[in-house]
Amino acid sequence: MAVAASGAAVVAVTDSSAVPRAACTPLRRSLGLATAALLAGGGASAGWLPDMQGWQTSAGLLLYSEVDRVRALEPVISARKALDTDEFLSLKLTVDTLTGASATGAVSSRLAQTFTRPSGNGRYQVGSDQTPLDDTFRDTRATINANWERPVARDLTLELGTALSREYDYRSLGVSAGLARDVNEGNTTVSGALSLGLDTGSPVGGEPIPFAAMQAAGSEQLRQGSGSDKQVVDVILGVTQIINRHSLFQVNYSFSNSDGYLTDPYKFISVVDPLTGDPVFDIAEQPDLPTIAYENRPDSRTKHSLYAHYKTAIDDKVLDGSYRFLVDDWGISSHTLDVRFRLPAERGSYWQPHLRWYQQSAADFYTPFYVGNDRPAAGDSARYGSADYRLGELTGLTVGLEYGRRKAGSGWSIAAEYYLQSGAEPAGKFGSLNEQTLFPDITVFMLRFIRDF
Amino acid sequence: MIHGDYSRHTGKILLAGLLSILLSGCSSLGVKPWERGTLARPEMALDSQPVASAMDDHIYFSKEASSGGRSFGGGGCGCN
Numbered sequence: 001m002a003v004a005a006s007g008a009a010v011v012a013v014t015d016s017s018a019v020p021r022a023a024c025t026p027l028r029r030s031l032g033l034a035t036a037a038l039l040a041g042g043g044a045s046a047g048w049l050p051d052m053q054g055w056q057t058s059a060g061l062l063l064y065s066e067v068d069r070v071r072a073l074e075p076v077i078s079a080r081k082a083l084d085t086d087e088f089l090s091l092k093l094t095v096d097t098l099t100g101a102s103a104t105g106a107v108s109s110r111l112a113q114t115f116t117r118p119s120g121n122g123r124y125q126v127g128s129d130q131t132p133l134d135d136t137f138r139d140t141r142a143t144i145n146a147n148w149e150r151p152v153a154r155d156l157t158l159e160l161g162t163a164l165s166r167e168y169d170y171r172s173l174g175v176s177a178g179l180a181r182d183v184n185e186g187n188t189t190v191s192g193a194l195s196l197g198l199d200t201g202s203p204v205g206g207e208p209i210p211f212a213a214m215q216a217a218g219s220e221q222l223r224q225g226s227g228s229d230k231q232v233v234d235v236i237l238g239v240t241q242i243i244n245r246h247s248l249f250q251v252n253y254s255f256s257n258s259d260g261y262l263t264d265p266y267k268f269i270s271v272v273d274p275l276t277g278d279p280v281f282d283i284a285e286q287p288d289l290p291t292i293a294y295e296n297r298p299d300s301r302t303k304h305s306l307y308a309h310y311k312t313a314i315d316d317k318v319l320d321g322s323y324r325f326l327v328d329d330w331g332i333s334s335h336t337l338d339v340r341f342r343l344p345a346e347r348g349s350y351w352q353p354h355l356r357w358y359q360q361s362a363a364d365f366y367t368p369f370y371v372g373n374d375r376p377a378a379g380d381s382a383r384y385g386s387a388d389y390r391l392g393e394l395t396g397l398t399v400g401l402e403y404g405r406r407k408a409g410s411g412w413s414i415a416a417e418y419y420l421q422s423g424a425e426p427a428g429k430f431g432s433l434n435e436q437t438l439f440p441d442i443t444v445f446m447l448r449f450i451r452d453f
Numbered sequence: 454m455i456h457g458d459y460s461r462h463t464g465k466i467l468l469a470g471l472l473s474i475l476l477s478g479c480s481s482l483g484v485k486p487w488e489r490g491t492l493a494r495p496e497m498a499l500d501s502q503p504v505a506s507a508m509d510d511h512i513y514f515s516k517e518a519s520s521g522g523r524s525f526g527g528g529g530c531g532c533n
Contacts, residue, residue: 062508074511078503185483186486241482242489242492245484245488245491245492246491305519306522318497326522332519334518336519360517363518390517391518396517419516421516421517444512450504
């Protein structure tokens, strides 16, 4: 589900150069006044353009490319307008276009394998010693976010948000509400926000019966339905605190509960021979189709996370560091460390190196393959299993560098990032599986351009 | 739900940690309004690049089993 970033933890900061000494105006107001003053002097727009006077706008473009897998193009346009003192309306449109190949969960093998496409029509071949990827991955997603923020009492701000997203096989609707209260002369902001989401999936070919085998192309596939829902409740409680003239920190506790269809209908698990380790081929109708079991996940997931964020100015440089610990009832726990260091350069420009490190443990039901008769019976929804590498033990490392320039409220930035995801090879490999890499590294290159005007 | 007790227990520990920070005397920290020039710089906002943050949240949501924390960001797709 998606709901725009909430008002959770917006610290109260005042620019001393703009506000009288006795005032204790939050940053929200300072920036709002500054923005209004800036835009009031803007020139007349061309007749064929929508009248954006009074709007502070950002446009972004993300190019995302996994080596041999998914490629994505994501344009974003975001606009924010001060409706009144401390009252803002924000709108954002995001479009993702994805193409390429996506891992199915099946093991690579010394034997060639042929799989049926999710639609049940057509097939794709995977050569020997190659990770099975469904090469028909293609989707376009559009998301609209709207947020409205306004003071409701002295030092108390309300933020309401909604998000609507649509793609070929998935829809999501979310609403959120948050309150932020400034206390301690504006040095502390205490906030709480609630978000509710309703997602509806309509996967190509329908939802497979748990652990059922894939059938030959053109044959009837074993499906249990063709539409599934998921409800998501998120709560964030946060505190933001100014430490001194140069530093501040934020601590958030988040709770998230998802209920409904949480299985990935396109993922499945290989069944391998207990003696050789090769995939089992026992479908007479199509001898090169391996026997697999469609995955099945629990229909509920509860996550807790603690997030700490520290930011400090060291002369004209800015150090930004955050850490998140997350744990859920699927047995996954994760640590995320993120550090950015902004270094000013000539004429209002800057360089910003970025380092992110992520590590997660595997879900309890993560199953890279089934050995012979270990595979649960088709339709046994009380058992869980998934070979989705994203539920396995893995480490992610991001290294990036951003260059940007900012001048009087407008500016631009360009960032290049490299992401390497490395997983732990399953401990139970045997026979011919020992010669296979079941969790190959995933390498991603990203290029991001953002223009504020 | 599996491991429900484990989850509830961990949640209580995290909540207790947050409350202890709240109660530990934030009032001893802070500055006067006229001392906030540096903190008011745009790059000192906690989320100084919201468009970039949302892009990152969506990428990691679709590649990793964890999401959220900073905000409700990420999600809205069937990619995880």
